[in-house]
Amino acid sequence: xxxxxxxxxxxxxxxxxxxxxxxxxxxxxxxxxxxxxxxxxxxxxxxxxxxxxxxxxxxxxxxxxxxxxxxxxxxxxxxxxxxxxxxxxxxxxxxxxxxxxxxxxxxxxxxxxxxxxxxxxxxxxxxxxxxxxxxxxxxxxxxxxxxxxxxxxxxxxxxxxxxxxxxxxxxxxxxxxxxxxxxxxxxxxxxxxxxxxxxx
Numbered sequence: 712x713x714x715x716x717x718x719x720x721x722x723x724x725x726x727x728x729x730x731x732x733x734x735x736x737x738x739x740x741x742x743x744x745x746x747x748x749x750x751x752x753x754x755x756x757x758x759x760x761x762x763x764x765x766x767x768x769x770x771x772x773x774x775x776x777x778x779x780x781x782x783x784x785x786x787x788x789x790x791x792x793x794x795x796x797x798x799x800x801x802x803x804x805x806x807x808x809x810x811x812x813x814x815x816x817x818x819x820x821x822x823x824x825x826x827x828x829x830x831x832x833x834x835x836x837x838x839x840x841x842x843x844x845x846x847x848x849x850x851x852x853x854x855x856x857x858x859x860x861x862x863x864x865x866x867x868x869x870x871x872x873x874x875x876x877x878x879x880x881x882x883x884x885x886x887x888x889x890x891x892x893x894x895x896x897x898x899x900x901x902x903x904x905x906x907x908x909x910x911x
Contacts, residue, residue: 749811813861
């Protein structure tokens, strides 16, 4: 049985919030490791999936209505609170996702990303704002000065670019994207297929 999942993610995606929540008990149940791979999904869209912008500019009202229902259905299934943010969408997640590397190096990626997802998708807070990021870091147990110094380092910037480029090179086009070996799975609703791949 495969022993690891590569999980590429950006906290600005609601489907990623759902998958981030659901993949952890799945990995625990099957005793597999998760390699967390923070990315900048806007960079992926700009490079290989620009049709996303067209659909945002001219949304199909039927598909839009169903998407909101679908998000609510999945959130209820997982016991999560999710609100499509009426104030800021899409959000500039660059600093938030650089911060994921600060958290990763401290062994605090999961509490940090959980706090970021909940701030944006649960509380409708703008995760590009310094005050919101400071609270997210604090909730994850990361000291404010260390966090804000870290997200401005060339290392964090380069690692975010590298993960984003790596996902593109592997055939990815959005978030969340998960791999078992070279087998790619995109989206929260592919977790049953991810499970099957892990069990093969």
